[in-house]
Amino acid sequence: MRISELSERSGVTIPTLKYYLREGLLHPGELQGATRATYDDSHLERLRLVRTLVDVGRLSIERVREVVRAIDAPPAGRHELLGAAHEALRPHPASGAPAPEALERLAALDLPECAHSPASLQLAEALTAAAAAGWSVEPETLARWLEAMRAVAETDVVAELGEVSPGEALRYAIVGNVLTDPVLLALRRVAQEAVSAERFGTGPTRSPG
Amino acid sequence: MRISELSERSGVTIPTLKYYLREGLLHPGELQGATRATYDDSHLERLRLVRTLVDVGRLSIERVREVVRAIDAPPAGRHELLGAAHEALRPHPASGAPAPEALERLAALDLPECAHSPASLQLAEALTAAAAAGWSVEPETLARWLEAMRAVAETDVVAELGEVSPGEALRYAIVGNVLTDPVLLALRRVAQEAVSAERFGTGPTRSPG
């Protein structure tokens, strides 16, 4: 298909398509002369990925470029794949390096390959940011939350078991996390409301005194 | 204290402080003449809130303004408080209104006051966005995740039980969610790695074939 059809079918304007091509978010179409190129389903799929990362994941264009490059040249091992996905999804740098005491706390969770993975680093950074803002997460709380997230992760990793290519598995892991992170956080809020309703009653208005 | 001291102690530059004052993120200091005003600990605390929301929560300035207004004029009821907190923390509008089928799915979770809370709406929107991007979350998965998040929420709401003012409780709920959402997501990734390691072995590199 030509660029105009790609634009129509993807819902992305031609100027934006050209921008994505320039920025390396979209691989070039097959050139058929100086002023003609054709695009195919791989471009449509890529655009869906890009729009998901941008709209839902709020990733910057630069981060999206990292993601598509990783998907186009994925690591070979299953485990490295997950690391690459988590690396791609790391939150924007808020406060910087994790505090030493945050790293120590990871040891208490007895995880495999503790402080070496992107996820562990992410956790240490999140704990550091919370501590800096005066919020402490108790060790028991952290352990309990980890158990809860383990139950969630059981569901997650099952999805990556299929015999697909590394690039496909990586894309799957990234898109899956980007799309379901908001679901998970919304479920947390819903659960908070449920617990609150149980404790304080479901009546529409109650004064706190 | 004067603005220069407020700047030093908070780590926020004077121009930015003036900007926050203009934008209503920071309440005015006590005027003591045309060119003098004093600030106190309430300003320091407010700045810590604003910086947390901006740096960790990535909230826009406009959203932060909503938050501080809500904290300054909070709803009276305990339950409305949580709703106000969730309203403040709603994700940026990605795809818009939730699909009808997403709303139907909430009914299957047998929650109190299902489709009326900000959190339920957030969940419906997240499910809609996922579906639009071609990702379906199975009902059993959703139910399982809800159970997991309920365990998390038990810890959360306990923190709001204290006999504090509504404004303080609201601030607590908002800051708590903003600071621990990243912790929770990082724990999810860590758990994914743990599960992956269990299934595929902990060896540093394994080819997928």
Added chain:
DNA sequence: TGACATTGGATAGTATGACTCTCCAAACTT
């Protein structure tokens, strides 16, 4: 075959958000 639309590619411009800078006169400090 020739007018006219489309394309790839390059360059420049725009909109938004979040600051940051500059001024000014009126205090305050010394």
Added chain:
DNA sequence: AAGTTTGGAGAGTCATACTATCCAATGTCA
């Protein structure tokens, strides 16, 4: 009295993510 600091207002800056314009070379269709 000289010099610094302040509150307040307005304009300027910077980054990000597009969006618009131009151009010559095709392609298409009457």
